[in-house]
Amino acid sequence: MSDYIVRAIAANNQVRAFAATTREVVENARAAHNTSPVATAALGRLLTAGTMMGSMMKNEKDMLTIQIKCDGPIGGLTVTADVMGNVKGYVENPNVMLPPSKQGKLDVANALGLGVLNVIKDMGLKEPYVGQTILTTSEIAEDLTYYFATSEQVPSSVGLGVLMEKDNTVKQAGGFIIQVMPFVEDAVVDKLEENIAKLEPVTTMLDKGMSPEQILETVLEGMDVEYTDRMDTNFVCNCSKNRVEKALISIGKKDIQEMIDEGKTIEMHCHFCNTSYEFTVDELKEILKKSR
Numbered sequence: 001m002s003d004y005i006v007r008a009i010a011a012n013n014q015v016r017a018f019a020a021t022t023r024e025v026v027e028n029a030r031a032a033h034n035t036s037p038v039a040t041a042a043l044g045r046l047l048t049a050g051t052m053m054g055s056m057m058k059n060e061k062d063m064l065t066i067q068i069k070c071d072g073p074i075g076g077l078t079v080t081a082d083v084m085g086n087v088k089g090y091v092e093n094p095n096v097m098l099p100p101s102k103q104g105k106l107d108v109a110n111a112l113g114l115g116v117l118n119v120i121k122d123m124g125l126k127e128p129y130v131g132q133t134i135l136t137t138s139e140i141a142e143d144l145t146y147y148f149a150t151s152e153q154v155p156s157s158v159g160l161g162v163l164m165e166k167d168n169t170v171k172q173a174g175g176f177i178i179q180v181m182p183f184v185e186d187a188v189v190d191k192l193e194e195n196i197a198k199l200e201p202v203t204t205m206l207d208k209g210m211s212p213e214q215i216l217e218t219v220l221e222g223m224d225v226e227y228t229d230r231m232d233t234n235f236v237c238n239c240s241k242n243r244v245e246k247a248l249i250s251i252g253k254k255d256i257q258e259m260i261d262e263g264k265t266i267e268m269h270c271h272f273c274n275t276s277y278e279f280t281v282d283e284l285k286e287i288l289k290k291s292r
Helices: 023-033 037-054 108-112 141-151 186-197 202-207 212-219 241-250 253-262 281-290
Strands: 004-010 015-021 063-070 076-082 086-091 115-122 129-134 156-164 170-180 226-232 266-269 276-279
Touching: 004 212, 015 037, 015 212, 023 037, 023 086, 023 170, 037 063, 037 076, 037 086, 037 108, 037 141, 037 156, 037 170, 115 141, 129 141, 141 156, 141 170, 156 202, 170 186, 170 202, 170 212, 186 212, 202 212, 241 266, 241 276, 241 281, 253 281, 276 281
Parallel strands: none
Antiparallel strands: 004 015, 004 226, 015 170, 063 076, 063 115, 076 086, 115 129, 156 170, 266 276
């Protein structure tokens, strides 16, 4: 089953909902960055949230970035997504290793520690929208729930999960975002809270073979779910040697000249997908000419 996002409305337009299955997205990110299990879990949760939040935007060129800056050993995370279901991301320390939590799970909260969550929406305006909240639990799903309530004033429930195989590849990944509209009736909120209170963890539902649609039908039980859209989601990086060359030009003539003087081929890495690009001394001389 390839990864995808579904969007839905429920309770006569009083609720909007998103759910995604992202096993391949998270496995591709794990393979690209060779992340440890706890780093895979943290990055996988944020990639899943990012692709659903990216799909909420309106215009084709809109871009969403979620950054977590934290004092834990993972160092921080960055995820970028577009409106078409493409998502990419990385962690500062992909090799972080921690013992399991008291519940025997991957200890994402202690990997992150204390910190802040930034959501940056570039919608083609002069300045991007930036929302910031503190990390409340450092489990990511609860932190995003808090972000929606405080920065966007949209009461929401976010569920995210990543389940690993014994060989440290990704077995399951996915999540949901439920949001209520300003005109929501108390009875609908009560029913939602009742449903969420008895909900199994996202990883449990995915491991049972539940699809995003089935997850939403469980969360929104008794609310007349109507699906409005379905789209594929993929781990995609738009880096290229040409883009990296432009980045090199921007660092300035002095630094480029120093690289040339060293007389060695240099290697540049893309943060998001870990692809390496080599530039020979001759190529650096051509880049220097362009930077004048």
